[in-house]
Amino acid sequence: MSLKWANTRKEIEAFEAEVTSIEAWWQTDRQKHIARPYSARSIAALRNIGFKQEYASSTQGRKLWRILNEHNAKGTYELTFGTTEPLIAKEMAQAMQTVYVSGALYLVPSVVKRIFNTQLFHDQRQTQLRMRYDEADRDSLECIDYMLPIVADCDMGFGTLTGCMKTVRSFVESGVAMIHIDDLAMGLKKFTNGEGRTIIPMCEYLDRLKTVRMTFDIMGADTMLLCRCDSDNAEFISSVLDPRDHPYVLGATKSVQSFVAAINAGKESGKAYLAVKEDWKTTAGLKTFDEAVKAVATDEQYRQYVAEVANQVVALPQRRTIARNATGQVVFFDWELPRTPHGQYMWQWSMQQVIDRAVLAAPLGDVTWSRQDKPNKKDMHDFHMGVRAVYPDRLFAFGFIGAYDFSKGGYSPDELQTFHSDIAREYGIVWQVQPIWATQGLSLHARQFARAFVQEGMAGYMRDVARPAIESMHTDKYGKPTARGGYLADAFFDVVAGREITSEK
Structure with missing residues (x-):
């Protein structure tokens, strides 16, 4: 077995040098605008030190x-x-x-x-x-x-x-x-x-x-x-885990059957899914919590509520408490009722x-x-x-x-x-x-060419494809196309044979 480091002192020196290198890199014009939530030492510990x-x-x-x-x-x-x-x-x-x-x-x-x-x-x-x-x-x-x-x-x-x-x-x-x-x-x-x-x-x-x-x-x-x-x-949003998202999550403001239950009932009656959804949203009085508060509060009460939640992250439970204190009543709001069969919450962008x-x-x-x-x-x-x-x-x-x-x-x-x-x-x-x-452009051009080729064959191909392509092709002073691999293949053979492939000074 061969050892990577002769001793731990060498390992420490290499690690510290790596940390210093990362910190310097993060100060370059290319990197200095990035705000990282971790240290250079953590990144160094995740690198293959000594093998760059x-x-x-x-x-x-x-x-x-x-x-x-x-x-x-x-x-x-x-x-x-x-x-x-x-x-x-x-x-x-x-x-x-x-x-x-x-x-x-x-x-x-x-x-x-x-x-x-x-x-x-x-x-x-x-x-x-x-x-x-x-x-x-x-x-x-x-x-x-x-x-x-x-x-x-x-x-x-x-x-x-x-x-x-x-x-x-x-x-x-x-x-x-x-x-x-x-x-x-x-x-x-x-x-x-x-x-x-x-x-x-x-x-x-x-x-x-x-x-x-x-x-x-x-x-x-x-x-x-x-x-x-x-x-x-x-x-929709997949989860209400983050309180920063809570002001935009929609909830039912009326006590109704769940959205999933409405969908299942709609299936049995043969009603289209999107029609069921729109009808249910109307029946449920779908709103954000702030909208629900505004709907039951006086102007003064709503101003008091907004003053306490504005410009800060306030999770729904705290919003409920602030709303109750401002309005003197419990504001009905249920964001579980609108959840979809996939578990998504409804969202107000x-x-x-x-x-x-x-x-x-x-x-x-x-x-x-x-x-x-x-x-x-x-x-x-x-x-x-x-x-x-x-x-x-x-x-x-x-x-x-x-x-x-x-x-x-x-x-x-x-x-x-x-x-x-x-x-x-x-x-x-x-x-x-x-x-x-x-997909769109390539499919269109391929479809147009396929139809034209069937109708006109090589006559159309020569007129619309081959001749314009040849005329636009880059060539050297001998008329040989430069965009193909022939020159490169020739160069490989020449170098292997010991022949110079560059021009003389």
């Missing part, structure tokens, strides 16, 4: 950090779209600075790895090609930065601490530059049955973000963390609640994103200015769905033309993405 690994994810994370901060300083933005195809990601380098990857969580780290490896290949191919030519000839060759930072969807991070750690580690090892993680509930991410989102308690969301940050720190990675908040228009969540999450991450599937002017303004009131230099991200009519959000055609630059300049939304091109 460097991750490409750190390099790409620092690169993305520079890109986004440069945009923020200039009031400009990066606009990109989602893909899972390495070839498409390679072509994106012609016009964009980043690549977005989303989809099934189990697959995303492996997709990121495939795209990152493709980026490495094309960067390698381009480098050796350019080195074959003298300086004058290189001006006619491609000089593209293929190493676009990859931003990936980490979804809910698998929720559990260890599951989240494993997922994050896989992303870092894949070469990702930034991941985003949200506050949606595990196993309840459904949007196709006419219902809204189910979010998790604030404390659980913060624990997810802390877990991501801890994993980055253990790995020594400068990978970026995008805190995505999905509570905008959320309809508000923009202030979304802002509060984003503000609490901000110190753990680098960028903030409030998911607004139907962005209207007021919500866009209120959210971003609300967060910026606390963090004036905050970097923001925003994602656009493919089916939203912006005119319904109050935007004129002229405003839509300058929409991207306006929200970058006014709110600091420096990273903007259309996530679903990977």
Whole structure:
């Protein structure tokens, strides 16, 4: 057996050096804005001291950090779209600075790895090609930065601490530059049955973000963390564990049968689920506790109640006591009656609640994103200015769905033309993405081509695909395509044979 340390003194010295190194790293421009709930000593104790690994994810994370901060300083933005195809990601380098990857969580780290490896290949191919030519000839060759930072969807991070750690580690090892993680509930991410989102308690969301940050720190990675908040228009919450969420939980203000009982009765009578839900909510007098108090209190009594609960965290039991003292009566409010068959509590979202969540999450991450599937002017303004009131230099991200009519959000055609630059300049939304091109755009183009190919065959293919592709292809001075692997394969053979592959000085 070989010993790792010659003696405990050597071990202590190595550990203290690791602690000092971590503390110095946390003071760099890239890291100093992060507020960590743990010490450098704790992170050092979780590292492989004496066996340092460097991750490409750190390099790409620092690169993305520079890109986004440069945009923020200039009031400009990066606009990109989602893909899972390495070839498409390679072509994106012609016009964009980043690549977005989303989809099934189990697959995303492996997709990121495939795209990152493709980026490495094309960067390698381009480098050796350019080195074959003298300086004058290189001006006619491609000089593209293929190493676009990859931003990936980490979804809910698998929720559990260890599951989240494993997922994050896989992303870092894949070469990702930034991941985003949200506050949606595990196993309840459904949007196709006419219902809204189910979010998790604030404390659980913060624990997810802390877990991501801890994993980055253990790995020594400068990978970026995008805190995505999905509570905008959320309809349910998975638990009432956190008193910070209590003001927004809905309860029945009338003594009625439970929502689950109403659903079961509706099934027996053949009544549609959504109709049962709306009828039950009306019958139950669904309200937040504050609304329930207001409904039974005089104006003076309600002012007294609000004065005692405002601007502080007050759990429901304490709210009940304050309300009873103010009104002289017990306010009927039952948040158990509205629970769904899956155990969710009903939730009343508000923009202030979304802002509060984003503000609490901000110190753990680098960028903030409030998911607004139907962005209207007021919500866009209120959210971003609300967060910026606390963090004036905050970097923001925003994602656009493919089916939203912006005119319904109050935007004129002229405003839509300058929409991207306006929200970058006014709110600091420096990273903007259309996530679903990977399915929507690619499916559309494939479907259109399939129909055209059946109708016109190779004649149509040559006209619409092959000829334009050939005409747009980069070639060297001999007319040979440069974007293929032939040059790189030739270089390998030449080097093995001892032949020089660079131009003479």
